[in-house]
Amino acid sequence: MLKNIVPLSLPEPPLKLAKKEGQVVVWDRLRKKYLVLTPEEWVRQHLVYFLEQELGVPASAIALEGGFKLNQKQQRTDILVYRQTKPALLVECKAPQVKISQATFDQAARYNLKYQVDYFILSNGLTTIFAQVDHNLKTYHFLEKPPHFSQL
Numbered sequence: 001m002l003k004n005i006v007p008l009s010l011p012e013p014p015l016k017l018a019k020k021e022g023q024v025v026v027w028d029r030l031r032k033k034y035l036v037l038t039p040e041e042w043v044r045q046h047l048v049y050f051l052e053q054e055l056g057v058p059a060s061a062i063a064l065e066g067g068f069k070l071n072q073k074q075q076r077t078d079i080l081v082y083r084q085t086k087p088a089l090l091v092e093c094k095a096p097q098v099k100i101s102q103a104t105f106d107q108a109a110r111y112n113l114k115y116q117v118d119y120f121i122l123s124n125g126l127t128t129i130f131a132q133v134d135h136n137l138k139t140y141h142f143l144e145k146p147p148h149f150s151q152l
Contacts, residue, residue: 088117
């Protein structure tokens with residue numbers, strides 16, 4: 001069933017998979033519905049599990065695929081983590097075959113123009129980058145691991 005899905009370097013979530021109309025689908029417990037299991041969705045499901053299990057993020061603090069406008073264009077964040085009703089962590093997911101590059105990093109940085117979070121994660125499931133934003137200096141500090149939810 002998962003012949004096109006590659007193993008990731010993130011903790012393995014207990015996913016509920018099924019086949020519907022010839023497509024593999026995954027139960028998204030946050031959105032409470034089945035979604036087509038695209039390579040990017042595979043990464044997103046792993047990252048949600050990582051946020052909850054490794055960083056202590058409660059499910060209620062996670063928002064998936066939120067839309068917003070940036071420079072008159074409709075955009076979509078993959079994952080936003082809220083702390084006390086304010087965005088605190090932005091997570092950008094890429095399919096495993098998409099290389100993490102300056103262009104993908106710049107995309108996440110552009111999205112942060114809207115949300116002004118202090119931390120973001122960029123991952124294709126194979127390579128994961130954790131960054132802290134210094135808004136005063138307009139620079140980024142790369143981290144070995146992201147902060148726990150209690151530190152956001």
